[in-house]
Amino acid sequence: GGGAYGAAKAGGAFDLVRFVQQPQVLARIVSAVFALIVFACLVGDGYMSRPEDPRLFCVFNHNEDACRYGIGIGVLAFLACIFFFMVDVYFPQISNTNDRKYLVLADLGFSGVWTFLWFIGFCFLTNQWSWSQPEDVYIGADSARAAITFSFFSIFSWVSELCPTW
Secondary structure, three states, X not given: OOOHHHHHHOOOOOOHHHHHOXXXXXXXXXXXXXXXXXXXXXXXXXXXXXXXXXXXXXXXXXXXXXXXXXXXXXXXXXXXXXXXXXXXXXXXXXXXXXXXXXXXXXXXXXXXXXXXXXXXXXXXXXXXXXXXXHHHOOOOHHHHHHHHHHXXXXXXXXXXXXXXXX
């Protein structure tokens, strides 16, 4: 067999094509792209101002927490994807089964928590968007809808990371 957490395969040569074709690596790349889209939409067009008032406000019903939450989970999800992507690269070189076990459990735990946080984010952004006044959102509407949409897609991309094939 493959040993505990694939430990019997440790120390093999790195094959980039085979690595990129792994389901967890593809899911991680998709999750990173979705997180980047949510973050970029909220940072780029998530804040507006009125001509008579130069102060910025969040397009999601003037609720700063909605924009902060989306930006926060987007940035942290992107950074986590980079971290776990690097773990995926070095994982075959780790021969200690305890280290491998803890990395797999950390990945599973983080993916589970982030699936839940994306669900909360989708619900929160959708709720605040439904209460937003159309006259307050004349430029950032498409970005707000994109942030909501990719928050929804992120739920499924992080769920797919809950099934590691290491």
